[in-house]
Amino acid sequence: xxxxxxxEALDVALGGVPVIEGASLTVERGxxxxxxxxxxxxxxxxxxxxxxAQRVAGGSVLLDGxxxxxxxxxxxxxxxxxxxxxxxxVFQHQSVETNxxxxxxxxxxxxxxxxxxxxxGRFTVLAARxxxxxGQLSGGEQQLLAVAQGLMAAPxxxxxxxxSIGLDAGVVGWLFAxxxxxxxxxxxxxxxxxxxxxxxxxxxxxxxxxxxxxVAHRAAIELRGDSILRDAYLGSASAS
Amino acid sequence: xxxxxxxxxxxxxxxxxxxxQLRALRVQALRWGGDHGLGSAWVRWALAVAALAALPLLSxxxxxxxxxxxxxxxxxxxxxxxxxxxxxxxxxxxxxAFLGMGAYAAATVSHHLHWPMPLPVLAAMVxxxxxxVVIGGPALLLSRVHFAMISLYAALLVPVVVEQxxxxxxxxxxxxDLEPLEIAGYRPVGAGLYGVLAAFVxxxxxxxxRIARGPWGRAFVxxxxxxxxxxxxxxxxxxxxxxxxxxxxxxxxxxGALLVHAWPGNCPSGYAGATCVIxxxxxxxxxxxxxxxxVVIGGPGARLGPLVAAALLxxxxxxxxxxxxPAGDWQTVIYGALLIVWTVALPQGLAGVGQLFAxxxxxxxxxxxxxxxxPPRARPGFAIAAQSVRVAFVGAVxxxxxxxxxxxxxxxxxxxxxxxxxxxxLNCITGMVRPAQGQVVIDGRPCAxxxxxRAHRRARMGLGRTFQTPRVQPQLTVLxxxxxxxxxxxxxxxxxxxxxxxxxxxxxxxxxxxxxxxxLPAARLAHGERRLLEVAxxxxxxxxxxxxxxxxxxxxxxxxxxxxxxxGACRAWGVATxxxxxxxxxxxxxxxxxxxxxxxRVVARGTPEAVRSxxxxxxxxxxxxx
Numbered sequence: 003x004x005x006x007x008x009x010e011a012l013d014v015a016l017g018g019v020p021v022i023e024g025a026s027l028t029v030e031r032g033x034x035x036x037x038x039x040x041x042x043x044x045x046x047x048x049x050x051x052x053x054x055a056q057r058v059a060g061g062s063v064l065l066d067g068x069x070x071x072x073x074x075x076x077x078x079x080x081x082x083x084x085x086x087x088x089x090x091x092v093f094q095h096q097s098v099e100t101n102x103x104x105x106x107x108x109x110x111x112x113x114x115x116x117x118x119x120x121x122x123g124r125f126t127v128l129a130a131r132x133x134x135x136x137g138q139l140s141g142g143e144q145q146l147l148a149v150a151q152g153l154m155a156a157p158x159x160x161x162x163x164x165x166s167i168g169l170d171a172g173v174v175g176w177l178f179a180x181x182x183x184x185x186x187x188x189x190x191x192x193x194x195x196x197x198x199x200x201x202x203x204x205x206x207x208x209x210x211x212x213x214x215x216x217v218a219h220r221a222a223i224e225l226r227g228d229s230i231l232r233d234a235y236l237g238s239a240s241a242s
Numbered sequence: 243x244x245x246x247x248x249x250x251x252x253x254x255x256x257x258x259x260x261x262x263q264l265r266a267l268r269v270q271a272l273r274w275g276g277d278h279g280l281g282s283a284w285v286r287w288a289l290a291v292a293a294l295a296a297l298p299l300l301s302x303x304x305x306x307x308x309x310x311x312x313x314x315x316x317x318x319x320x321x322x323x324x325x326x327x328x329x330x331x332x333x334x335x336x337x338x339a340f341l342g343m344g345a346y347a348a349a350t351v352s353h354h355l356h357w358p359m360p361l362p363v364l365a366a367m368v369x370x371x372x373x374x375v376v377i378g379g380p381a382l383l384l385s386r387v388h389f390a391m392i393s394l395y396a397a398l399l400v401p402v403v404v405e406q407x408x409x410x411x412x413x414x415x416x417x418x419d420l421e422p423l424e425i426a427g428y429r430p431v432g433a434g435l436y437g438v439l440a441a442f443v444x445x446x447x448x449x450x451x452r453i454a455r456g457p458w459g460r461a462f463v464x465x466x467x468x469x470x471x472x473x474x475x476x477x478x479x480x481x482x483x484x485x486x487x488x489x490x491x492x493x494x495x496x497x498g499a500l501l502v503h504a505w506p507g508n509c510p511s512g513y514a515g516a517t518c519v520i521x522x523x524x525x526x527x528x529x530x531x532x533x534x535x536x537v538v539i540g541g542p543g544a545r546l547g548p549l550v551a552a553a554l555l556x557x558x559x560x561x562x563x564x565x566x567x568p569a570g571d572w573q574t575v576i577y578g579a580l581l582i583v584w585t586v587a588l589p590q591g592l593a594g595v596g597q598l599f600a601x602x603x604x605x606x607x608x609x610x611x612x613x614x615x616x617p618p619r620a621r622p623g624f625a626i627a628a629q630s631v632r633v634a635f636v637g638a639v640x641x642x643x644x645x646x647x648x649x650x651x652x653x654x655x656x657x658x659x660x661x662x663x664x665x666x667x668l669n670c671i672t673g674m675v676r677p678a679q680g681q682v683v684i685d686g687r688p689c690a691x692x693x694x695x696r697a698h699r700r701a702r703m704g705l706g707r708t709f710q711t712p713r714v715q716p717q718l719t720v721l722x723x724x725x726x727x728x729x730x731x732x733x734x735x736x737x738x739x740x741x742x743x744x745x746x747x748x749x750x751x752x753x754x755x756x757x758x759x760x761x762l763p764a765a766r767l768a769h770g771e772r773r774l775l776e777v778a779x780x781x782x783x784x785x786x787x788x789x790x791x792x793x794x795x796x797x798x799x800x801x802x803x804x805x806x807x808x809x810g811a812c813r814a815w816g817v818a819t820x821x822x823x824x825x826x827x828x829x830x831x832x833x834x835x836x837x838x839x840x841x842x843r844v845v846a847r848g849t850p851e852a853v854r855s856x857x858x859x860x861x862x863x864x865x866x867x868x
Contacts, residue, residue: 016766019604040798041768042605042759088769088796089711127661138635141710141792142660142824164769167795168710170659170824196770196798 004067006031006190007052007083007159012071013060014044014051020059022047022214029159029190034181036201036222037194039211039234045194046088048211049161052192053085054078065159080108082158088167092147094137098128101136101147105154114154121150124180141168149177159190166197178204202226210234294440298433305564307436308506313556314439315500320536320552321450322493327534328543329459330486331466332382333390336397337494337533342525343373343400344495345502349520350410352503353417359424363499367492374484374491382483389487397530401522416521423504435504442500446493451545453489456740457732462486463543464726467715474672474713475779476701476730498525528574535577539584541591550592603719603766606758614753614807616781616815617746623650623816624685624704624786631670631680633663633842640666641677642842648787648835653809653819655829655850658839659862664822665710667839668789671820672707673700685786702730706785710792710822712772716765720756720775721747723764727779750782753811755804770797777808787818794825806831830854838862 007029014022022044029035037045050056052063054075063071070078079085092101102121106114122129125146131139136147145168152160162181166174174197181191182204195201202208202222210218210230218230225231297310319341326332347366351357357365381392404411411417422429423438430438453459461482464472469479502508502520509518536555540548555577562572588594627647633640641663648654656664669675671682673689674697682689684703701707706727714723724747725732732743751757754774759767764775773793780788794802802825809832812819823829829836829850836853838846840862846853853859 041770041796041801043768046768140661140663141665146660164796167769168660168792168824171826173660196796198799 004064005029006033006066007192008064008067009048009052009061010064011061012048012051012058012063014047014056015059020214022051024061025211025214025216026061027192027209027216027219029192031158031190032185032188033206034185034191034193034204036198036205036208037192037211038198038201038208038225038231041196043211043234044214045211046163047214049085049163049192049194052078053083053161055085079155082155083161084152084155084157084159085161086148086152086163086165088164092136092144092151095135097133097135098139098147099132101151102128102132102154105151106156108155117154117156121153124153125150142170142173145169146173146177153184157189159192160184162191162193162195164195165193166195166200174200198231199226291444294443298436304432304506307432309556309560311436311439311505312507312559313553314436314443315497315505316533316536316552316556317443317549318446318500319494319497319533320540320548321446322490322497323533324537324540324542324544324548325450325453325462325493326486326490327537328541328548329454329466330462330483331386332378332483332486332490333386334393334487334490335390335534336377336393336395336400336530337490338525338527338529339377339393339396339400340370340373340491340494341498341501341529342404342522344370344498345520345525346404346411346498347495348499349417349420349502352421353412353419354410359421359503362421363423363496363503366495366499370491370495371488373495374488378484378487378491382480382487389483397527400525404522404525411522412520414522416519418517418519420503420518420520422509422518423500430504431506435506439500439504442496446496447545450489450493454545457729457735458482458485460722460726460732461729463718463722464715464729467717468713470674470697471709471713471715471776471779472726473674473697474701474707474709475726475783476698477726478696478698528577531574531577531581535581537591538581539591541593544591544593547591547593603761603763605762606760608758611755611804614804614811616753616811617749619784619815619817621704621784621786623818625649625683626671626685626705626787626818626820627683628667628671628677629680629683631667631677631682633666633670633675633677640842641670643680644839644842644844646671646837646844648818648820650786650818651813651816652834653813653821653832654835654837655821655823655833656837656839657823657826657829658845661841662839662862663842664839665791668707668791668820668822671700672705672789673697704784704786706780706783706788708773708776708780708790708793710795712769712776714764714767714772714775714779716763718764719761720764720767721751721760723775724751724778724782727782730783747778747782750778753781754778754808755801770801773797774801774805777805781812781817785817787820788812789820789822791822792824793821794823794828802828826854 005028009025009027012022012025013020025048037048039045047056051058054070054073058071061071062069065081065083070081093104102118103114106117109117122132127143128147128150136144139147149165165177169177178200185191193201202225205222208220208222208225209216212234217234220228298307319337323334323337326334344366347369348362351365352362377392377396378389381389405414461477464477465479465482472479503518532555536552537548540551625648629645631641631644644667646667656667658664666675670677684700684705689700725743728743728747748757748760751760754777756771756774756778759771764772767775773796777790777793794805797805806828809819821833833850836848836850837844838853838859845858845862846856
């Protein structure tokens with residue numbers, strides 16, 4: 003069976019300088035994959051390249067066997083691959099509810115209502131503040147809104163960039179439990195995260211990026227306490 | 243080094259593709275030039291002056307010289323507009339209005355008061371700031387769009403006002419007996435006039451380059467890129483914009499006065515002994531379009547691009563004039579079309595073409611780091627406090643009678659669940675939110691007064707801060723971003739010892755561990771790095787107190803260790819540190835005091851150990867909400 007997402011030998015260049023070189027990864031349906039690495043290693047760039055928000059210089063990105071590399075972001079999103087960026091990028095001057103509705107831009111109106119009820123039922127903090135402008139929410143609440151907005155598109159594949167930023171410990175635990183639940187529903191998840199222990203405790207597998215290359219791919223359980231993580235994070239590269 | 247990671251060799255990083263080859267060639271050429279002494283400023287200056295001087299030698303044709311003079315005059319106006327539009331991001335659609343006002347100011351002084359030359363031109367330049375304040379003052383308080391609209395009106399209105407005030411301006415017929423430009427008894431004509439105008443251009447260029455490089459140039463860019471963080475380092479957004487508009491107005495007025503009093507095309511009866519004329523039609527809207535087109539086509543903010551574009555547009559006009567085409571109408575259409583095509587194809591203008599061939603900056607290899615060292619500070623830290631602060635947004639109470647204080651040399655952490663009011667408390671202290679009740683005391687001074695509530699004033703008192711979502715200026719390099727944090731000092735030094743300030747900024751970048759990316763545009767940083775960049779910007783100006791909003795969020799393990807060490811160093815440094823943070827382990831390790839907020843109220847306060855065992859805290863974090 004074709005995997006939900008297969009990234010093959012992905013190259014990304016910024017102004018002619020390669021920043022991602024030959025990165026490959028797969029995400030199956032109902033799988034939660036962690037993307038780890040130091041800041042600046044290229045995690046966000048990989049996610050953006052998959053989602054069509056960043057031009058790809060080489061390699062292929064197959065969503066359910068269909069090539070999506072080079073497609074514009076809105077078409078990748080319409081195909082069911084949704085990216086939730088870090089830094090709570092929500093529409094600041096629109097209400098929580100409008101933000102959520104915009105997340106289901108491609109759905110029929112009945113479907114929008116159904117999904118709205120579903121997400122408001124899930125994110126009760128947002129349900130209590132559905133008429134409030136997003137800009138008036140606290141930073142953590144905006145982060146949750148961004149995730150909920152991503153889920154409104156009913157994605158097959160959800161790409162999350164640092165979802166735990168700005169969330170208090172209790173909410174982080176709850177969020178990862180929610181991701182676990184989505185995995186149970188068959189959604190594929192690719193999560194870039196600095197809270198390594200937190201994400202490895204729920205992930206199936208993990209990839210480690212270092213200076214734009216994939217340096218490791220392990221089962222999440224194996225990776226915990228593995229020296230490659232320490233090397234990738236604490237910069238053994240400085241020895242070279 | 244693990245086996246899975248081969249070292250990054252040159253072969254791997256070698257540029258690919260034709261464009262990359264060109265870039266490599268250019269780098270080689272630059273290196274060659276540098277090795278052979280061509281890179282020095284003197285050589286470049288000599289080349290520029292030679293190029294300007296060569297033109298009248300190439301052709302003695304009066305017509306060529308006339309258009310060359312026109313280019314020089316436009317060049318001055320374009321430099322002024324570039325200060326407004328390119329640096330400060332103030333969109334001025336009516337640059338022609340400033341030329342018109344300058345021209346008429348000089349002409350009326352000359353015609354009615356009979357002041358000898360060059361006094362009328364100087365008088366026009368002296369009143370230029372008045373024009374800037376009249377047109378820009380109210381509009382700049384609002385927004386970019388408002389200024390663009392008002393300047394557009396000004397461009398349309400100036401010819402009409404001139405026509406209506408016929409006693410002063412000669413109305414639609416204009417004034418015909420104006421004295422041509424004369425400097426200390428010398429009336430320049432022909433190549434001499436070209437030389438005088440070229441000298442004006444060189445002076446204007448040097449002045450604008452100095453402004454761009456200095457503290458105000460940085461302030462203009464800061465205001466353009468992110469006005470919130472500009473205010474946080476002490477830049478008054480309105481003052482910076484008004485200053486940029488005023489400077490641009492002085493340039494525009496000078497250009498306008500020269501256009502009327504010096505341009506041969508405008509002093510029709512030959513050169514010597516001639517008089518000049520002025521009429522409202524000279525400053526119609528298409529002049530404004532031409533000037534904006536030059537800046538946009540050349541590349542807003544670039545130094546040379548807009549001047550090259552101005553030259554191209556003048557050549558275009560020359561072509562139309564000599565073809566006897568109905569130039570007036572078609573020119574505007576062509577400028578408009580050029581503008582559209584250009585902005586789509588080359589958003590960074592001619593300057594962007596140059597950048598295509600430049601090698602983008604890269605991350606320097608990281609070196610092993612020493613311990614965090616903060617430079618010795620000249621001023622002691624100070625205490626800050628919030629007293630019974632209450633804040634309500636549209637009915638909802640966000641802070642309800644919160645007391646908070648931190649002493650110099652202390653790290654005071656604020657923790658609490660999402661939405662408990664932590665960031666709002668920081669915003670109260672930094673002046674971004676005004677409390678409905680209560681007051682903020684900074685360095686022993688209560689800041690309830692209206693004058694002291696604005697964010698840039700608090701920053702000037704020595705209050706540094708970072709933001710929950712990092713606010714950096716993406717187009718500027720990391721080092722330039724940190725330099726913004728030294729605005730207050732740079733302003734006091736008036737552009738002196740810039741090199742020293744640069745060294746201090748580099749030192750602070752080393753302290754936070756970002757020295758290897760100093761020359762990268764901030765847009766290229768990962769978000770954890772942006773946080774550390776913000777911390778460096780907040781600390782570099784030696785603040786008395788610093789407020790950090792979730793500095794650890796998104797940091798990787800190495801960066802987190804660096805931050806922990808940095809916070810320890812801050813304590814020894816004597817700065818009062820407020821730390822809003824979700825990472826409770828970090829709080830435990832570095833904080834002297836912890837305040838726990840829940841739903842806008844203080845529910846616990848004390849040492850990290852005491853707070854951790856407080857049942858009220860457990861309720862706040864694990865309460866019935868979830």
